[in-house]
Amino acid sequence: MIRQILHVDMDAFYVSVEELLDPSLTGKAVIVGGDPEGRGVVASASYEARKFGVRSAMPLQQAKRRCPHAVFIRGHYAKYSEWSSKIHHIFSRFTPLVEMVSVDEAYLDLTGCNLLHGPALRAADTLIRTIKQETGLRCSVGASTSHVVSKIASDLAKPHGLMCVFPACEAAFLAPLPIRRMPGVGKVTEAKLLILGIKTIGDAQRRRREDLERQFGKFGEWLHRKAFGQDIEAYAWHDSARSLSHETTFPSDVADLEIIQQALSHLSQRLAYRLRDHGVKAQTIGLKLRYANFQTVSRERAVPQPTCLDYEIFQAAFDLFRATYDRRQKVRLLGVRASHFTSQPRQADLFEAEREQKMGRALYTADQLRSRFGFDAVRLARSLDKGREPSS
DNA sequence: TCTGGGGTCCTAGGACCC
DNA sequence: TCTGGGGTCCTAGGACCC
Numbered sequence: 087m088i089r090q091i092l093h094v095d096m097d098a099f100y101v102s103v104e105e106l107l108d109p110s111l112t113g114k115a116v117i118v119g120g121d122p123e124g125r126g127v128v129a130s131a132s133y134e135a136r137k138f139g140v141r142s143a144m145p146l147q148q149a150k151r152r153c154p155h156a157v158f159i160r161g162h163y164a165k166y167s168e169w170s171s172k173i174h175h176i177f178s179r180f181t182p183l184v185e186m187v188s189v190d191e192a193y194l195d196l197t198g199c200n201l202l203h204g205p206a207l208r209a210a211d212t213l214i215r216t217i218k219q220e221t222g223l224r225c226s227v228g229a230s231t232s233h234v235v236s237k238i239a240s241d242l243a244k245p246h247g248l249m250c251v252f253p254a255c256e257a258a259f260l261a262p263l264p265i266r267r268m269p270g271v272g273k274v275t276e277a278k279l280l281i282l283g284i285k286t287i288g289d290a291q292r293r294r295r296e297d298l299e300r301q302f303g304k305f306g307e308w309l310h311r312k313a314f315g316q317d318i319e320a321y322a323w324h325d326s327a328r329s330l331s332h333e334t335t336f337p338s339d340v341a342d343l344e345i346i347q348q349a350l351s352h353l354s355q356r357l358a359y360r361l362r363d364h365g366v367k368a369q370t371i372g373l374k375l376r377y378a379n380f381q382t383v384s385r386e387r388a389v390p391q392p393t394c395l396d397y398e399i400f401q402a403a404f405d406l407f408r409a410t411y412d413r414r415q416k417v418r419l420l421g422v423r424a425s426h427f428t429s430q431p432r433q434a435d436l437f438e439a440e441r442e443q444k445m446g447r448a449l450y451t452a453d454q455l456r457s458r459f460g461f462d463a464v465r466l467a468r469s470l471d472k473g474r475e476p477s478s
Numbered sequence: 479t480c481t482g483g484g485g486t487c488c489t490a491g492g493a494c495c496c
Numbered sequence: 497t498c499t500g501g502g503g504t505c506c507t508a509g510g511a512c513c514c
Binding site for chain 1: 479480481482483484485486487488489
């Protein structure tokens with residue numbers, strides 16, 4: 087049976103949701119990301135803003151220079167998730183085999199669904215219309231026999247388009263495209279490939295697999311296969327997260343230990359809250375530290391006992407910080423990461439068990455409040471900002 | 479130009495064990 | 497005294513994606 091894979095990509099998703107929330111934005115240059123004077127980057131830009139050269143991941147200050155009249159919006163991320171669920175729901179009506187790769191992107195496996203939805207091209211067309219009709223959102227779709235090809239096709243179809251690559255045409259379709267079009271080939275890899283004379287996907291097709299493998303290891307073998315539009319596996323698909331993290335970039339670089347401690351505490355609390363929400367404990371806690379000069383270091387360490395407790399995570403993160411920090415430099419960013427999850431209960435002596443139970447009760451109450459009123463409704467002592475009343 | 483925040487995966491060296 | 501080889505785990509860093 088011939089595989090039928092659709093890749094669906096929402097057009098300017100965040101901006102489009104903002105337009106639904108506030109129709110007066112429609113047709114304007116809109117940039118979601120935050121304060122244009124701050125240190126953020128563009129998360130999503132309307133097509134009107136893109137006319138001025140504004141792109142995703144561009145520093146907001148630069149976007150402001152290119153498009154001074156744009157409306158800058160911080161972003162309503164909870165709303166984006168809601169709309170993402172609505173879209174997911176529509177996808178599920180076409181096939182049970184839906185892989186949401188991010189809030190605004192999914193693969194649909196329609197293999198064997200011909201009787202239900204007709205040929206892939208028709209099914210894709212119906213899908214685009216249904217989404218537009220039921221949500222007001224627009225999307226682009228790629229259709230082919232594999233994930234890579236459909237992904238690249240939907241990219242070329244943007245905005246609001248549909249591109250179908252018929253069976254046995256995959257390699258010929260890919261051949262003329264620049265190698266950078268291949269998902270997984272970024273700036274760095276592109277540069278390495280160019281040195282070897284691989285400018286297009288067709289160039290990669292003409293190399294011997296063994297040569298690519300010798301030069302690039304596992305990646306070389308991967309590239310050779312993908313260049314012909316072949317997927318072995320659908321996706322490296324995990325239903326549970328492998329790591330969770332929070333990080334923050336300060337509005338301006340910081341040397342004050344008090345502020346650093348507060349930030350680490352706040353990040354630890356957010357992280358712990360999410361670990362409990364996922365029902366897991368972390369065996370490894372990590373710290374990310376970016377200096378003013380953008381030099382970035384990370385440290386991680388296995389903790390004595392798996393944990394999901396605010397204070398223990400903070401302790402671990404702060405220990406790593408003290409062992410790592412170079413006092414001569416100011417800090418731009420701090421991050422805390424948890425990984426190596428276990429759902430196993432930990433062994434604790436009686437004293438520990440009692441303490442943890444008390445702690446657990448307090449945190450349970452805090453979590454309840456947070457899920458109703460938002461994370462910052464409850465703050466533990468260390469991250470209470472000086473001179474500011476806690477919000478509850 | 480001045481570089482977010484949340485993730486995943488891969489590589490490579492060293493420790494450690496058999 | 498000089499010296500294996502393989503396997504796995506841990507940690508740090510980096511490329512990439514949205």
